Amino acid sequence: MDLDWEKLVKRYVWNDERTPYLTRVAKLTRTQAQYELFGYALLVGVLFAALSVASLSSELPHGDAAGVSLYAFTVCCAAVLLGATRHPWAALWCAGAPLGLLAYFAAWGFHPGLETGDKALLVAAVLAWLLYSLRVVAVARAWQGLAGPG
Numbered sequence: 001m002d003l004d005w006e007k008l009v010k011r012y013v014w015n016d017e018r019t020p021y022l023t024r025v026a027k028l029t030r031t032q033a034q035y036e037l038f039g040y041a042l043l044v045g046v047l048f049a050a051l052s053v054a055s056l057s058s059e060l061p062h063g064d065a066a067g068v069s070l071y072a073f074t075v076c077c078a079a080v081l082l083g084a085t086r087h088p089w090a091a092l093w094c095a096g097a098p099l100g101l102l103a104y105f106a107a108w109g110f111h112p113g114l115e116t117g118d119k120a121l122l123v124a125a126v127l128a129w130l131l132y133s134l135r136v137v138a139v140a141r142a143w144q145g146l147a148g149p150g
Helices: 005-012 030-054 066-085 088-095 097-108 116-145
Strands: none
Touching (some): 088 097
16 A cells, blocks of 8 residues: 555645645635635634633632633634634734733743743744734735635
8 A cells, every 4th residue: 555645745734725824915815815714713713712711710820800801702702703704803803812912921920830941932832823913914904805706
């Protein structure tokens, strides 16, 4: 049995149509942009839906601050709107989520069990997410002018 690894990777991991993350925004088709916006909205929506419920716990460093849960819920709602309407304002609100996480880290700190390297890795991941979020905003802004059916 001979497996064609390149074909499998191309089919399940990297697909020009469904995973166009290295394609410039101006070169995207509507179908590619739709897949990218949907994937981002799904990831952010699920993450912040769970965060909005988990942040209701008084065991977390922020205590009984309902604002954390409310903000997480608004990001979840914006992600749903982004997935449904592809509106740039919803993308912009979702793009603020990494900044919200950085503000949370600055205000209440990190989990006490995290080492310095873990904290640095977490901050680097959030900053990378912020950079990618700027691309998502650009894709949402360009949505109306993209070629292809939509």
